[in-house]
Amino acid sequence: MQLRCAVLDDFQNVATEIADWSPVADDVEVVSFGTHFADEDALAVALADFDIVVTLRERVPFPASLLARLPRLKLLIASGMRNSVIDYAAAEEHGVTVCGTPSSSTPPVELTWALLLGLARGVVTENDALRAGGPWQTTVGADLHGRTLGLLGLGKIGSRVAQVGLAFGMHVSAWSQNLTKERAEEAGAELAASKEELLASSDFVSVHLALSDRTRGLIGSAELALLKPTAYLVNTSRAAIVDQDALLAALHDGRIAGAGIDVFDIEPLPADHPMRSAPRLLATPHLGYVSRANYETYYGAAVENIRAYLAGAPVRLLS
Incomplete structure (x- = not known):
């Protein structure tokens, strides 16, 4: 049979x-x-x-x-x-x-940069306006050159994201609980003294950690409050690493410039899920591996x- x-x-x-x-x-x-x-x-x-x-x-x-x-x-x-x-x-x-x-690990690296660049240069906003016959230029792009890229995690994916950041002329900082100064330097990054220092000093923060008991909820309200109001957060790793309710509140309140998110607490997202309508959010339906x-x-x-x-x-x- x-x-x-x-x-x-x-x-x-x-x-x-x-x-x-x-x-x-x-x-x-x-x-x-x-x-x-x-x-x-x-x-x-x-x-x-x-x-x-x-x-x-x-x-x-x-x-x-x-x-x-x-x-x-x-x-x-x-x-x-x-x-x-x-x-x-x-x-x-x-x-x-x-x-x-x-x-x-190549596709999630590429999507990370698609989200980061899309956020920095207002690509979706400007595209929508242009195609709808709307105003000509409404955003002022955020520069990458000379800015700080903070990486939470510097494994296979994080280290390759770092290489691209360096090619853009960015200063790359990294932190994870087991990351050493030597390993960070091998990837061209500076080891941040703490998670808090990395968040406070970065213009762009990208998450590249495996989900575990130690990383679940690693970024919550207190951590998001450390980000500059001009900073962007990108998460192509696992949804549970970033507290979703805290992120939604930060986006609605304008406490950060924006977020690029590819992973969610429920997948596929229900039609009425608040992430579908959040402001300052560039979101993709878990395309990192696709x-x-x-x-x-x-x-x-x-x-x-x-x-x-x-x-x-x-x-x-x-x-």
């Missing part, structure tokens, strides 16, 4: 075209879902008849309660090699093999994972 594979959150309807699924076509029927299942009950119903599930990033949790309702599920493939919303112990208990895929090359990698590796699993030798195991 042919196995069935569900591909979740295929919003662009490209999963079955952007990679070659023919190596598993004789053994597996692939069904992609272009709409998001918002709750566990909907997921349990939709996935009841599937043996394999491919899920993107960490948008869809797979807790023990859901895995218990999917007795047919045998292989769960997540994009990337880290996923915090899968209960690995429960997966093992229910006989579900969990695999990951390679993932490039690029042709990354999708080719994700889905191509998913096919490889399925082939390896069927051959009895699973690869890229997650636990």
Whole structure:
């Protein structure tokens, strides 16, 4: 009997075209879902008849309660090699093999700069006015050259964001709880004495930290109050690192110049979510990882994972 594979959150309807699924076509029927299942009950119903599930990033949790309702599920493939919303112990208990895929850090670096530049030069505001026949020039752009770029996190993504900042002639400052002076200098950055100093001294702040108990809520009302009123905040990392209510208040009150946000507490955002109408906000629907090359990698590796699993030798195991 042919196995069935569900591909979740295929919003662009490209999963079955952007990679070659023919190596598993004789053994597996692939069904992609272009709409998001918002709750566990909907997921349990939709996935009841599937043996394999491919899920993107960490948008869809797979807790023990859901895995218990999917007795047919045998292989769960997540994009990337880290996923915090899968209960690995429960997966093992229910006989579900969990695999990951390679993932490039290049697309989120590029999107970070798209948001930062869009904010600095009022790109969306000016484009909307021009296309609507509105006023000619309404904004005064914020300069990058000679300004300070503060990076919260200087790992694979943060260090590459730093390189671009240096190319623009910016002074780059960085901070994280484990960052050393030597590591910062290797990336061309200056180690800030503290998180508070970085926030107070930066003209642009960009978040590049992994979500953990130490980073959850790292930027709240007190931290946002340290930013200059002319400063911009960019978050392409994880929504929970920045307190969303505190950010909304800062944007509405004009306490910061603006924010570029790609990650949210609920995804996809409900139509009436306050982030959709917040002033001084340039927002994108979690596009950080969404690029042709990354999708080719994700889905191509998913096919490889399925082939390896069927051959009895699973690869890229997650636990």
